[in-house]
Amino acid sequence: MPTASFSNIPAPSEYFRLMFVGDIVARPGRRVIADWLPKARHYYNPEVVIANGENAAGGFGLDVRTAEEIFRSSVDVITLGNHVWDRKEIFSLLEREKARLVRPANYPPDNPGTGMTIWTGHSGFRLGVMNLIGRVFIPGALDCPFLAADRLIEEHSPHYDALFVDMHAEATSEKKALAWHLAGRAAAVIGTHTHTQTADEVIIEGKTAYLSDVGMTGPHEGIIGFAQEEVVERFITGRNSRLEPAKGRTQINAVVVDICRESGEARGIYRINEVTK
Ligand SMILES: [Fe+2]
Ligand SMILES: [Fe+2]
Numbered sequence: 001m002p003t004a005s006f007s008n009i010p011a012p013s014e015y016f017r018l019m020f021v022g023d024i025v026a027r028p029g030r031r032v033i034a035d036w037l038p039k040a041r042h043y044y045n046p047e048v049v050i051a052n053g054e055n056a057a058g059g060f061g062l063d064v065r066t067a068e069e070i071f072r073s074s075v076d077v078i079t080l081g082n083h084v085w086d087r088k089e090i091f092s093l094l095e096r097e098k099a100r101l102v103r104p105a106n107y108p109p110d111n112p113g114t115g116m117t118i119w120t121g122h123s124g125f126r127l128g129v130m131n132l133i134g135r136v137f138i139p140g141a142l143d144c145p146f147l148a149a150d151r152l153i154e155e156h157s158p159h160y161d162a163l164f165v166d167m168h169a170e171a172t173s174e175k176k177a178l179a180w181h182l183a184g185r186a187a188a189v190i191g192t193h194t195h196t197q198t199a200d201e202v203i204i205e206g207k208t209a210y211l212s213d214v215g216m217t218g219p220h221e222g223i224i225g226f227a228q229e230e231v232v233e234r235f236i237t238g239r240n241s242r243l244e245p246a247k248g249r250t251q252i253n254a255v256v257v258d259i260c261r262e263s264g265e266a267r268g269i270y271r272i273n274e275v276t277k
Contacts, residue, residue, distance in 0.1 A: 222246020
């Protein structure tokens, strides 16, 4: 279980520790998280675990069964992304699970669900969990994520002790720009969507933990989780053929952020990148 890079990390005391798991892809992702997370919770001791579930159901979207499976794996809050609308069931699920299931806040008004929730840990620490989606290289009539974040912070900041943001976006520049926009206002801005973990973790201005992309949890072989032959064929033929999850080994991509309980500022950020045998 322990990775070498984690052997020196002390258990949090004056820090509130969160863990964020990168996009859980299809059954291999759900299975590996069900096996790994209970042990990881014990070892890394996070007070809250957040996971991106936009690819949990067959690689595309989230449905009731896969959401329940992820919650049973001891994930506390699920975030989403551009695949949010892939499954019809998500409409009622988003309304029913507003306390622990968020979708990108900057979809236009009147969409179901919420882009922000406040999760209270066993210590009483209140973590705001916000989900945003970028507009660079992502289609759709999306509202501005920067202004959406401003509005949500204005409305909710009196009610939380620190803020976590899943910024689901393709462009590194847009993700980092959002992190700088929220520097000092968010404890963590972590990117998702590319399924490829970056190694650029930093604490901006000593306050806001940032990682351009946390990566993906699921099939390690293949191309961002999917069978390589099918993805290659898509590029060659130009046809949007069906994609299956890749076979073989699986990986866990996650990040741990330690937050000062007094100030709500980040004090540490650590990446997890494990590949199963
Ligand atoms: Fe994804
Ligand atoms: Fe995505």
